[in-house]
Amino acid sequence: MTSITDVSPAARRTAPLGLLAYVALAAVAVFFAATHSFDAYITNILMQAATYSVAVMGLTVVLGLCGQINLAQAAFFGLGAYAVGLGTVDYGLNFWVCIGLGLVTVLAAGAFLGASTIRLGGHYLAMVTISFQQIVTLVMINWIPVTHGPDGVSGISRPGLFTTAQAYLAFCVTVLAVVGYLVWRLPSSPLGRAMRAVRDNELAASVAGIDVQRTKVTAFAICALLGGLGGALFAGGFAYVSPDQFSFAESIVFLTMVLLGGVASPIGAVVGTGLLILIPEWLRFLKSVPGLYLAIYGLAVILIVLFMPDGIWGWISQFTRRFGSRSGVAPVRAEATALELRGSSGHAPEVLRVEGLAKHFGGLKAVDGVSFSVKRGSVHALIGPNGSGKTTTLNVLSGIYAPTAGSITLDGLDVTNLPPHRRTIAGLGRTFQNIRLFRTMTAVENVIIGAEHPGNPVQKAHHALDARARAALAFVGLGDRADELVTSFSYGHQRLIEIARALAGNPTLLLLDEPAAGLNSTEKLELTALLKRIAAKGLTILIIDHDMTLVSDVAEHITVLNFGRRIADGDPVSVLNHPDVVTAYLGSEPDAPY
Numbered sequence: 001m002t003s004i005t006d007v008s009p010a011a012r013r014t015a016p017l018g019l020l021a022y023v024a025l026a027a028v029a030v031f032f033a034a035t036h037s038f039d040a041y042i043t044n045i046l047m048q049a050a051t052y053s054v055a056v057m058g059l060t061v062v063l064g065l066c067g068q069i070n071l072a073q074a075a076f077f078g079l080g081a082y083a084v085g086l087g088t089v090d091y092g093l094n095f096w097v098c099i100g101l102g103l104v105t106v107l108a109a110g111a112f113l114g115a116s117t118i119r120l121g122g123h124y125l126a127m128v129t130i131s132f133q134q135i136v137t138l139v140m141i142n143w144i145p146v147t148h149g150p151d152g153v154s155g156i157s158r159p160g161l162f163t164t165a166q167a168y169l170a171f172c173v174t175v176l177a178v179v180g181y182l183v184w185r186l187p188s189s190p191l192g193r194a195m196r197a198v199r200d201n202e203l204a205a206s207v208a209g210i211d212v213q214r215t216k217v218t219a220f221a222i223c224a225l226l227g228g229l230g231g232a233l234f235a236g237g238f239a240y241v242s243p244d245q246f247s248f249a250e251s252i253v254f255l256t257m258v259l260l261g262g263v264a265s266p267i268g269a270v271v272g273t274g275l276l277i278l279i280p281e282w283l284r285f286l287k288s289v290p291g292l293y294l295a296i297y298g299l300a301v302i303l304i305v306l307f308m309p310d311g312i313w314g315w316i317s318q319f320t321r322r323f324g325s326r327s328g329v330a331p332v333r334a335e336a337t338a339l340e341l342r343g344s345s346g347h348a349p350e351v352l353r354v355e356g357l358a359k360h361f362g363g364l365k366a367v368d369g370v371s372f373s374v375k376r377g378s379v380h381a382l383i384g385p386n387g388s389g390k391t392t393t394l395n396v397l398s399g400i401y402a403p404t405a406g407s408i409t410l411d412g413l414d415v416t417n418l419p420p421h422r423r424t425i426a427g428l429g430r431t432f433q434n435i436r437l438f439r440t441m442t443a444v445e446n447v448i449i450g451a452e453h454p455g456n457p458v459q460k461a462h463h464a465l466d467a468r469a470r471a472a473l474a475f476v477g478l479g480d481r482a483d484e485l486v487t488s489f490s491y492g493h494q495r496l497i498e499i500a501r502a503l504a505g506n507p508t509l510l511l512l513d514e515p516a517a518g519l520n521s522t523e524k525l526e527l528t529a530l531l532k533r534i535a536a537k538g539l540t541i542l543i544i545d546h547d548m549t550l551v552s553d554v555a556e557h558i559t560v561l562n563f564g565r566r567i568a569d570g571d572p573v574s575v576l577n578h579p580d581v582v583t584a585y586l587g588s589e590p591d592a593p594y
């Protein structure tokens with residue numbers, strides 16, 4: 001099985017083989033669990049490993065795939081367990097109904113927690129999840145009339161079909177196999193790609209048309225759901241639940257399991273869980289010497305994390321990948337089709353109208369009442385000295401900053417108050433001054449994400465998106481390197497991948513923020529030729545750049561900013577000789593030549 005971040009074409013070609021191996025392995029595991037009679041001790045360990053693994057896979061999704069921390073997985077595990085415990089014992093409900101109720105509860109709690117806190121990110125998100133964990137534990141302990149308090153709930157019965165421990169273990173292993181398969185396949189789905197994009201670069205993800213908040217909340221809700229499912233199965237397996245089984249310490253254990261096994265794969269979740277359940281059992285004989293057991297246990301965990309930072313399964317995958325690449329798997333060479341762009345087929349003569357746009361940062365007026373419009377099918381440049389407000393204008397146009405005043409109309413639609421991803425869906429594409437690619441992905445995966453948004457009138461089947469992404473890469477001259485990781489490209493080529501990603505989204509207006517920055521003279525000539533080829537397809541471009549040779553070579557219209565205000569607007573010759581422009585750039589009177 002490949003890691004959840006490895007969904008390259010080579011990986012996809014081996015997927016049927018991987019799927020067969022997975023199904024065979026899962027079938028053997030279920031068969032073994034159903035037919036082999038383990039003693040009660042081993043059965044309990046396997047039951048714990050299976051149910052915990054389901055919950056740990058939730059962390060594989062939220063942390064490994066989406067890059068969000070969750071220190072409350074034991075709380076979700078506990079909510080699922082208590083739903084089954086209380087539902088079957090106190091209210092006499094059917095086991096399956098209780099699992100359903102438990103899942104609805106954790107899904108709602110996970111989505112609520114995610115929606116209310118996800119904007120915080122980083123340390124703040126960690127703190128809020130810890131608080132949630134503590135609240136759930138306190139409720140379990142102190143709401144005695146409902147939860148039975150510290151005594152917990154005992155006598156939980158299993159469902160009719162699986163009353164014996166052996167049958168129930170086989171059921172848990174089956175659920176684990178299904179969950180593992182879904183988590184394995186998730187990264188190559190649109191949702192999984194969106195999560196990976198958010199993890200790699202939130203800003204680029206939103207500008208590529210991904211609803212970042214919704215993606216994060218979904219990841220959080222899936223994590224909570226798997227936590228609750230694991231807990232519900234656990235309650236049926238052990239017939240007893242109590243608050244100490246679902247404390248903050250257990251959340252840390254869950255986190256250690258996923259980090260130890262490898263956060264990038266569901267196999268890592270199983271490996272880490274198995275190991276952290278087994279190590280204490282193996283070291284049990286040391287318990288007679290006070291402290292020794294814990295010291296060795298801690299040391300083992302530290303050594304594994306130190307020497308295998310990607311976890312045990314991450315380390316094994318790296319090793320096998322190195323072996324695989326030595327075995328000479330030929331890279332995929334896709335047929336590059338011609339790139340179709342939306343071009344200049346619109347009704348209004350202006351693609352963009354900006355009126356009285358302002359953006360103030362406290363007392364600093366970075367953009368101060370700027371108005372201009374961009375004609376359909378033209379290349380329009382926005383220039384000005386350093387700090388004149390060009391990038392801020394582009395950030396307001398693409399929705400990264402909310403304007404202080406003014407309005408923005410894109411192709412007849414008022415987009416002034418839309419978030420970035422909605423503007424992309426409405427027809428905006430952009431690149432960044434500081435390159436923002438999804439760094440764990442290949443070039444073609446980066447570009448597929450640009451093509452996937454709902455505003456793009458191309459088919460959303462994977463093969464169609466893949467073909468479009470390859471066409472965009474071929475258009476910028478990188479078709480034969482589509483399957484390479486973006487980090488293996490030169491700076492100049494990374495800029496081209498960003499342009500390809502924006503083009504693949506089929507924008508009505510392409511915003512380019514200093515595309516020539518950091519390029520050498522040959523790369524600048526290639527970029528100029530590329531911009532002319534894009535313009536020849538009729539796509540409207542708004543470009544910011546300091547390179548006057550490039551600007552005067554491609555632009556038909558120039559707007560000049562200085563101190564956040566528009567000081568000139570018109571054709572290149574008249575604008576570049578405008579006295580105010582010459583003064584702004586050179587700090588002297590107009591006889592200074594360009």
Ligand SMILES: Nc1ncnc2c1ncn2[C@@H]1O[C@H](COP(=O)(O)OP(=O)(O)OP(=O)(O)O)[C@@H](O)[C@H]1O
Nearest residue numbers: 361364365366384385386387388389390391392393
């Ligand atoms: N997030 C921010 N917070 C505070 N001030 C900002 C922020 N972003 C930009 N500024 C300020 O706004 C002004 C305009 O900056 P901006 O980056 O838009 O200029 P620019 O014309 O793109 O410059 P350059 O060509 O150097 O990139 C500068 O004084 C800058 O320091």
